[in-house]
Amino acid sequence: MFSIPLSLFVIIYALFALITLIFAFINIYHIVNAGALNLLSFSVSALAALLMFGIIVITGIFVSSLNLGQAAVLFENTPTLPSL
Amino acid sequence: MRHLSETINQQPHERILFLLRRHPITFAAKIILCLFLFLLPFLLRPLLIDVLADPFWGPLLTLLGSAYLLLITAFFHALFVDYYLDIWVVTNDRIIDIHQSGLFKHTVSELDLKQVQDVTSEIVGIFGTFFNYGTVSIQTAGAKQRFDFQNIAKPHAIRGEILKLAELDAMN
Numbered sequence: 001m002f003s004i005p006l007s008l009f010v011i012i013y014a015l016f017a018l019i020t021l022i023f024a025f026i027n028i029y030h031i032v033n034a035g036a037l038n039l040l041s042f043s044v045s046a047l048a049a050l051l052m053f054g055i056i057v058i059t060g061i062f063v064s065s066l067n068l069g070q071a072a073v074l075f076e077n078t079p080t081l082p083s084l
Numbered sequence: 085m086r087h088l089s090e091t092i093n094q095q096p097h098e099r100i101l102f103l104l105r106r107h108p109i110t111f112a113a114k115i116i117l118c119l120f121l122f123l124l125p126f127l128l129r130p131l132l133i134d135v136l137a138d139p140f141w142g143p144l145l146t147l148l149g150s151a152y153l154l155l156i157t158a159f160f161h162a163l164f165v166d167y168y169l170d171i172w173v174v175t176n177d178r179i180i181d182i183h184q185s186g187l188f189k190h191t192v193s194e195l196d197l198k199q200v201q202d203v204t205s206e207i208v209g210i211f212g213t214f215f216n217y218g219t220v221s222i223q224t225a226g227a228k229q230r231f232d233f234q235n236i237a238k239p240h241a242i243r244g245e246i247l248k249l250a251e252l253d254a255m256n
Contacts, residue, residue, distance in 0.1 A: 035088035
């Protein structure tokens with residue numbers, strides 16, 4: 001029997017969320033470094049960052065209510081070796 | 085905080101005359117696309133009620149949806165940075181082309197107004213004609229033979245101003 005626990009997907013999600021946050025940080029760094037930080041660029045960046053933060057927080061609250069021990073069973077039958 | 089004058093290494097005698105970006109209408113299409121992509125999971129939600137009720141696949145689909153929303157938000161932010169950091173600065177001495185391609189490529193090239201050989205402006209298409217935006221191409225005698233200001237507002241007026249500035253710079 002082969003099964004994938006839900007916790008594995010949560011870990012993958014967390015890594016993905018971290019990568020997107022790093023990308024957002026790099027984008028903000030580019031804006032500041034290019035000397036293009038003004039009301040518009042700050043507002044758009046703040047909106048994007050708040051949106052990402054909100055999505056992660058809401059997902060975190062949702063994940064905390066889950067039973068992470070659940071698993072998807074992919075193969076029900078265990079392969080058996082032929083007896084000699 | 086860094087200022088644009090530091091990015092372009094502005095000289096004491098130099099004045100920034102034009103700070104040009106692509107016309108905002110060219111970014112509006114990207115906003116609409118991102119908004120549609122962002123709302124897509126919410127529009128599809130009624131079709132997935134059965135899957136969402138499943139104790140394993142429901143949470144998994146929710147995680148996937150959340151990751152998708154994060155991706156679209158990051159994509160929109162990257163598009164905005166790409167749009168906002170593509171700047172053409174025209175001073176009384178030089179033309180500076182600041183170009184951002186993706187996350188990790190940032191190019192700054194410049195051209196002395198003395199090197200300007202020919203300037204062409206072009207408005208193409210219905211949107212370009214209606215909103216008065218187009219491309220200004222500058223032929224140069226420098227290492228970079230051509231500078232293109234893509235989709236900027238009032239291209240014909242900008243062409244005239246650049247020609248005037250090039251003449252003034254040649255006289256000094």
